[in-house]
Amino acid sequence: MTTFTPSSAAEVLDAVAWAVAEEAPVEVVGHRSKRSIGRPPQTEHAIDLSGLTGVTLYEPEELVLSARAGTPLAEIQRLLAEHNQELAFEPMDYGPLLGAPQGRGTIGGALAANLSGPRRIKAGAARDHILGVSAVSGRGEAFKSGGRVVKNVTGYDLSKAMAGSWGTLAVVTNVTFKVLPAAETETTLVLTGLLDDAAVSAMALAMGSPAEVSGAAHLPETVAARIGAGTLPSGAATLLRIEGFGPSVEYRVRHLRDLFGSGAGLSEVPAEASKILWRVIRDVTAFADGSEKPVWRVSMAPSKAHEMVMALRMETAVEAYYEWAGGLAWLRMEDDSEVDFLRRLMRRFGGGHATLVRASPAVRAAVPAFEPQPPALAALSARLKEQFDPKGILNPGRMG
Structure with a gap:
């Protein structure tokens, strides 16, 4: 070698x-x-x-x-x-x-x-x-x-x-x-206790407002407890990040508070704790358990991702949380017996893109890690590969 x-x-x-x-x-x-x-x-x-x-x-x-x-x-x-x-x-x-x-x-x-x-x-x-x-x-x-x-x-x-x-x-x-x-400061507004469907609706409402939300995530109760100890209230947490100049951040947080009303179980995470919290969310620390349990990164329409996850939970043990206002779901399965079932299920809910981020070498060899491309796009990718690397010298098979 x-x-x-x-x-x-x-x-x-x-x-x-x-x-x-x-x-x-x-x-x-x-x-x-x-x-x-x-x-x-x-x-x-x-x-x-x-x-x-x-x-x-x-x-x-x-x-x-x-x-x-x-x-x-x-x-x-x-x-x-x-x-x-x-x-x-x-x-x-x-x-x-x-x-x-x-x-x-x-x-x-x-x-x-x-x-x-x-x-x-x-x-x-x-x-x-x-x-x-x-x-x-x-x-x-x-x-x-x-x-x-x-x-x-x-x-x-x-x-x-x-x-x-x-x-x-x-x-x-x-x-x-x-x-x-970089933003001068940031604040994360937390809505507590929402189920996945209500959380997706709340995030959509925030994203459609003038608040300029720069991060929208929903952590079901088990995930919120694992990564938000000491930072988040108990229960499921729906997180809305506001970044910018201090007075602007304060004004936009007030706007969101008015938008959701006093009955929404609202709290705030201040700047330094907010930065740490979003870094943990970003890096999927909740699933960094040292195992080879399959972890999927799934992007779908926000209105469909949580429905697909609910259907998946009816068939197999899976833990999930959401970013991108519900459009990105991180999934951890308890075993590798259902890894291919996910993509079949996604098609029932309008399709999307699923990447197998973590699995055992045997599963990685057997299951395409990257979403199979539609024929037209696959043909385009093949032409691009032919132009850049006609002999298949570079990282052969990695995306196959």
């Missing part, structure tokens, strides 16, 4: 060129915080980007940051915090859920997995903030796409094509992201 550990874009090019010449498939990895998502690796060789690190450009006044692909997200977030800025798409950290240390994810991995967090309902995901990339295709050819300023739109589609490709199209060596000012 050969493992390449490049520390420059030129060395990445050399490694991919070797793989192409030898027709030897390679696994592309960073710090391996998301390595167990998708099919188990089907390669004997690897390109390890953990040494390809460092911020290459940061212009706070231009709201632009560039970094080599293996740069830890934690390092970038600390740098941005020093200038009161942030990656607005709020990338989650899969590490603890998958049994890896916290803070090991990389900026290249954030793009490859198209990471996002609770703020996706307002700010989008990584693909909505990428400005440019430098990469090496599976043909062994270096290329650049996009620019380093927000107003430069050249090549956006090619940069965005890397988002969610999980290293199967090219080895990204450098990324350029738009960054934004």
Whole structure:
């Protein structure tokens, strides 16, 4: 087995060129915080980007940051915090859920997995903030796409094509992201004791108001008790996050209080505790139990996701909570006997997108981790793969 550990874009090019010449498939990895998502690796060789690190450009006044692909997200977030800025798409950290240390994810991995967090309902995901990339295709050819300023739109589609490709199209060596000012403060309004259907209605009401909610989640009682001890009242918790300048936050929280009325069981989580709470929600800490019990990430219409979960509960043991105003459900099953049943059930409720985030190697090998694509989209993906990696050199089988 050969493992390449490049520390420059030129060395990445050399490694991919070797793989192409030898027709030897390679696994592309960073710090391996998301390595167990998708099919188990089907390669004997690897390109390890953990040494390809460092911020290459940061212009706070231009709201632009560039970094080599293996740069830890934690390092970038600390740098941005020093200038009161942030990656607005709020990338989650899969590490603890998958049994890896916290803070090991990389900026290249954030793009490859198209990471996002609770703020996706307002700010989008990584693909909505990428400005440019430098990469090496599976043909062994270096290329650049996009620019380093927000107003430069050249090549956006090619940069965005890397988002969610999980290293199967090219080895990204450098990324350029738009960054934004961080909120001065935040408050989370808590509605207590709602069942899933009532919680989804409440979140929809808040999202349709002028309050500019930046996070909307519902934690059933068992999940709320596990992750909100000392922060949340007892019972199920429906959470609405408001971010911005202090007076604006106060005004919008008052607006939501008036909207729901005094009988809604309302309370507030102040700024620092709110930040911790949403980080725990973002990183699915409630299900980070050190096991291989299947965990699914399911996106559906908010009006249907909770109905699907209720039907699922009638058939198998499952624990769930919701983000994105009910449009994202995190599910943990007690065993792996029903992992394929979920997708069949989703079709009964209008369809959606289900990703098997955690499971045993045997289940990952047997069940498609990523949502099977409709024929037209699958054909388009195949053409894209043919253009970028015709010999199937990069991360073969991972998304299959």
